[in-house]
Amino acid sequence: MACPEFEDLILDYCEGAASPADGALLESHIAACAGCRQYLALQRELDLRLAKSLARPALSPDFARELTARMAERRRTPRLRWLPRILDSTGYLSLAPRLPA
Ligand SMILES: [Zn+2]
Numbered sequence: 146m147a148c149p150e151f152e153d154l155i156l157d158y159c160e161g162a163a164s165p166a167d168g169a170l171l172e173s174h175i176a177a178c179a180g181c182r183q184y185l186a187l188q189r190e191l192d193l194r195l196a197k198s199l200a201r202p203a204l205s206p207d208f209a210r211e212l213t214a215r216m217a218e219r220r221r222t223p224r225l226r227w228l229p230r231i232l233d234s235t236g237y238l239s240l241a242p243r244l245p246a
Pocket of ligand 1: 148179181
């Protein structure tokens, strides 16, 4: 049984979310407290088992290729952000000076 005041810190510590100062405090406490040491070991075991039992979602084999292609396409697209998107090619033509008839 962990000391109640250390339970949350032990969980943060397992997730790597404890500050260095809190981590040092916990490590010195654990050296002297069998209950918290056991609780930390149990949490780590649980984390390991969960990580092993939860399957990672599979990505389509084409995912990386399609993502790379889209990123390359974005890089090629000119960035005229000051022009509203509504100005398509027809809009651009209307901005051109009119030719004398
Ligand atoms: Zn303790």
